Amino acid sequence: MNGFSCDAAVIGAGAAGMAAALSLHERGKSVMLVDREEAMGGILLQCIHNGFGLQHFGEELTGPEFASRFEQRVRAAGIPFRVGTTVLSLERTDSGFALGLSSSRRGYELIECRAVVLAMGSRERNRGNIRIAGSRPAGVFTAGLAQRLLNIDGYVPGKKAVIIGSGDIGLIMARRMTLSGAEVAAVVEIQSSPSGLTRNIAQCLNDFDIPLYLSHATLRILGRDRVTGVEIAPMENGAVQTGKSFVIGCDTVLLSVGLVPENELSARTGVALSQVTNGPLVDSRLMTSVPGVFAAGNVLHIHDLVDRVAEEAIRAGKSCADWLDSAGDPASGGHERGPEIPLRAGTNVRYAVPSSFDPSRATRVSLRSLVPFERARLVLTREGREVWSRKLSWVTPGEMIACDIPAGLSAGDAAGQGACTVSLTGDEGGSN
Amino acid sequence: MDKTANGIESYDVAIIGAGVCGASIARTLSRYKIRVALLEKEVDVSFGTSKANSGIVHGGFHHPGKYLKSRLEIEGAAQFDRLRRELGFPFTRCGILVAALHPDEMLAVEHLYRQGRENGAPGIELCSRERILELEPKLSPEVIGGLYAPSGGIVESYRFVFSMVESAKKNGVELFASFQVSGAQRSGEEWVLQSADGRTLRTRYAVNAAGLFADEVSRCFGAESFEISARKGEYFLLDRLAPCRPERVVFPVPSSVSKGMLVIPTVEGTTLIGPTADIVDDKTDVSTTAEKLALITASARSLVPSVSERDVITSFAGLRPVLGEDFYIDFSAKVPALVHVAGIQSPGLTASPAIGEYVKNLLLRDGLELSEDSSWDPYLPSPVKVRALAAAERSRLIAENPSYGNIVCRCEEISEGEIVDAIRRGHTTLDGVKFYTRAQMGRCQGGFCSYKIIKLIMRETGMTWDQVTKRGGSSFVLEGEL
Numbered sequence: 001m002n003g004f005s006c007d008a009a010v011i012g013a014g015a016a017g018m019a020a021a022l023s024l025h026e027r028g029k030s031v032m033l034v035d036r037e038e039a040m041g042g043i044l045l046q047c048i049h050n051g052f053g054l055q056h057f058g059e060e061l062t063g064p065e066f067a068s069r070f071e072q073r074v075r076a077a078g079i080p081f082r083v084g085t086t087v088l089s090l091e092r093t094d095s096g097f098a099l100g101l102s103s104s105r106r107g108y109e110l111i112e113c114r115a116v117v118l119a120m121g122s123r124e125r126n127r128g129n130i131r132i133a134g135s136r137p138a139g140v141f142t143a144g145l146a147q148r149l150l151n152i153d154g155y156v157p158g159k160k161a162v163i164i165g166s167g168d169i170g171l172i173m174a175r176r177m178t179l180s181g182a183e184v185a186a187v188v189e190i191q192s193s194p195s196g197l198t199r200n201i202a203q204c205l206n207d208f209d210i211p212l213y214l215s216h217a218t219l220r221i222l223g224r225d226r227v228t229g230v231e232i233a234p235m236e237n238g239a240v241q242t243g244k245s246f247v248i249g250c251d252t253v254l255l256s257v258g259l260v261p262e263n264e265l266s267a268r269t270g271v272a273l274s275q276v277t278n279g280p281l282v283d284s285r286l287m288t289s290v291p292g293v294f295a296a297g298n299v300l301h302i303h304d305l306v307d308r309v310a311e312e313a314i315r316a317g318k319s320c321a322d323w324l325d326s327a328g329d330p331a332s333g334g335h336e337r338g339p340e341i342p343l344r345a346g347t348n349v350r351y352a353v354p355s356s357f358d359p360s361r362a363t364r365v366s367l368r369s370l371v372p373f374e375r376a377r378l379v380l381t382r383e384g385r386e387v388w389s390r391k392l393s394w395v396t397p398g399e400m401i402a403c404d405i406p407a408g409l410s411a412g413d414a415a416g417q418g419a420c421t422v423s424l425t426g427d428e429g430g431s432n
Numbered sequence: 433m434d435k436t437a438n439g440i441e442s443y444d445v446a447i448i449g450a451g452v453c454g455a456s457i458a459r460t461l462s463r464y465k466i467r468v469a470l471l472e473k474e475v476d477v478s479f480g481t482s483k484a485n486s487g488i489v490h491g492g493f494h495h496p497g498k499y500l501k502s503r504l505e506i507e508g509a510a511q512f513d514r515l516r517r518e519l520g521f522p523f524t525r526c527g528i529l530v531a532a533l534h535p536d537e538m539l540a541v542e543h544l545y546r547q548g549r550e551n552g553a554p555g556i557e558l559c560s561r562e563r564i565l566e567l568e569p570k571l572s573p574e575v576i577g578g579l580y581a582p583s584g585g586i587v588e589s590y591r592f593v594f595s596m597v598e599s600a601k602k603n604g605v606e607l608f609a610s611f612q613v614s615g616a617q618r619s620g621e622e623w624v625l626q627s628a629d630g631r632t633l634r635t636r637y638a639v640n641a642a643g644l645f646a647d648e649v650s651r652c653f654g655a656e657s658f659e660i661s662a663r664k665g666e667y668f669l670l671d672r673l674a675p676c677r678p679e680r681v682v683f684p685v686p687s688s689v690s691k692g693m694l695v696i697p698t699v700e701g702t703t704l705i706g707p708t709a710d711i712v713d714d715k716t717d718v719s720t721t722a723e724k725l726a727l728i729t730a731s732a733r734s735l736v737p738s739v740s741e742r743d744v745i746t747s748f749a750g751l752r753p754v755l756g757e758d759f760y761i762d763f764s765a766k767v768p769a770l771v772h773v774a775g776i777q778s779p780g781l782t783a784s785p786a787i788g789e790y791v792k793n794l795l796l797r798d799g800l801e802l803s804e805d806s807s808w809d810p811y812l813p814s815p816v817k818v819r820a821l822a823a824a825e826r827s828r829l830i831a832e833n834p835s836y837g838n839i840v841c842r843c844e845e846i847s848e849g850e851i852v853d854a855i856r857r858g859h860t861t862l863d864g865v866k867f868y869t870r871a872q873m874g875r876c877q878g879g880f881c882s883y884k885i886i887k888l889i890m891r892e893t894g895m896t897w898d899q900v901t902k903r904g905g906s907s908f909v910l911e912g913e914l
Contacts, residue, residue: 036842086839088839102826102838104834104835104838104848107826107827107831107837108826108827108830110823123875123876123879123880124879126745126877126879127746128744128745128746128747128877129745131668131725131741131744131747133721133722133725134719134720135717135719136718136748137902137907138862138908138909142879144879145880149883149910150914153883154914155914156911156912156914159912180912180914220719220721220722224716225902225905225907225908252911264673264875267673
């Protein structure tokens, strides 16, 4: 059995993992970057469409291009990495953490480290998760699996598809399937508004005349050996109208019904998870409930843009480096930390990350709205009193909101024990 | 090799159907110096009723002692420890609880207890509220008492079938997959069996263990014209991290038609809830329905309140062959040398080891000469399971064969080596690999690994992309190449 030690292990070498590893490296920390796939880049490698990098690189890149820029930097920095390597276990030890690794090339290895950055990303919700009834024929794929088969392996999953759910991968795949010669008969969304980005509705559905059925539930998948159709029905007043159901014939069903952060490894290590996001509960440093374990990217919460994943991961890397500098010697960290104020999701907010913040420093908060607003106010309250607000336009559940709470905000109340709540309200008048 | 003049293979016994009954009969007969053929209409074994059921080794109290099935249940259940040692399939005697939620249910429980005592069910006891909650703290606080059958257990039925078929093959039984018996003619002292795809074989005895289709097979032989109907059972499978997972199998108090919907801690660490029990017209209809699935959750939650839809990873349905109240295991009264093993619904899995013996004895009494083969080997090497290995052992194994280091199925932690082992043992469909290895059976349901498995199947078998199926027939997975 081989082994080695480092300051920090980064689990997952997608956008989040590579960005976190680079940020740790820049701070002089020794890092080991591990990924189970044969190449760095994660899901970006199968996202051959463009639209990546506008925020981070100031230009529009494809997924593989975005990944390759980070990979080149990782390689140029000489950061040690393992690909084709699965992290089997993550355990706490007296001096930090021990990770058990498995690969064909190196067999079973043990890494000892003082800190860990979780960057494992997410998995697609599947048919079972949303309990679609019917038969279980061949031809039912999650959209990401279909994307992988088409864009990397070169196989067409079907000739006529119905896409269930209007998540971004589903929308991208509606266009991709069409361009590969298949017909996309419909995109079916149970909600009254699409869950993917507005630009993807325009560029992937409207440009190709693909019908979008909003407020339609999927009742059954039909077909014995291979899919023959999908039965759907409209939703009215929150209830499925089974009497108005109809069948759309197809040989393929692609599911784009959301992503779930992959935290089974984290949970086994004792990392506390949010019941809403399935991501770790983190403080403003992006540190989980297990000291020394940080999280960034889709393993923490589902992002809309990879640029935001990279930004978050760079912060996680820096926080991890700060923690490594100060751990065991609080005075050397250069910053005395008080207890953080809990941050909760209030009216119209599905979740907010982090779940606590330090009022003496500026804090980046990521959140998702439950409802669309043309104009909205983001309001931070503490013990019923408004302490900060910001105006927003074009809020939609499909797009992440990132905002920075300024430093020194509630210094006057710092002695109070109350949580802060972040809420969204419609801002029709535009006053205030 | 015993070939007749026209080159058609000739056997002493041909068993029609490689579900749990056919597999058990084949393995039982494999210890004797006779030629046995096992015929399966599907592309792989255990692809019918035996792949989608509750996987319970029952406690011997559910059925009155007057039935053959009650006797075979007790006899069969007793053999599972030995079979596990010989064959290495996962099996645990975790015990069975029947939980009563109302006083009148307690009366029914007391009846089950007396029935179990009369049947000879080992160790069963009546439980007070306190006792049953001690045995299973996750039960509803509304439980008022119940029954405990410590000998009850859990098994993965398909893994059990796979291992029995492997053992039978190791000892000389020949498996014919995709062999759907479409005709049977008498020729001298033999039956000539034809398959739908034109293959033929001869046999002295035929055993009809065709499950849902035992009625059609009987008609092929010109034998009894009974009708098998199909009773559908729908299930939800919950994640291995689901907090509701009990330590023991939890039954409700049974109704007149079924044992009710259970909460089952599967032998692999997941939790199964179900089944429903509804007669359906179509014997190939294994679709699930939204209404029934809603019933399952409600029923399971009344027993174990922490059951949550949030933990569901998949749903599925299986069909049970229903004939009469009891099993029908006997020689045909109409045609010679045909044994029916029909109507084997619950507790068929539990009884299957005893069914094998029972059918062997029928054949013996009819004059089939059975002399033991001294080279018979009851043991199978356990398949490699990297998940279960300690670090040092895993290290050594990967050093010997690096493919055991490449984890293909992340959710169930199944390596490339294990998948290759399954494919080389003849499980060459996505479902075959799934049921043999568990790869694709976890929380992502193949989202991350099925493309890798498709490529491994192609690499190992030489199939092209357009030949790979989910479970044989025309269940093709891919529709084109760029």
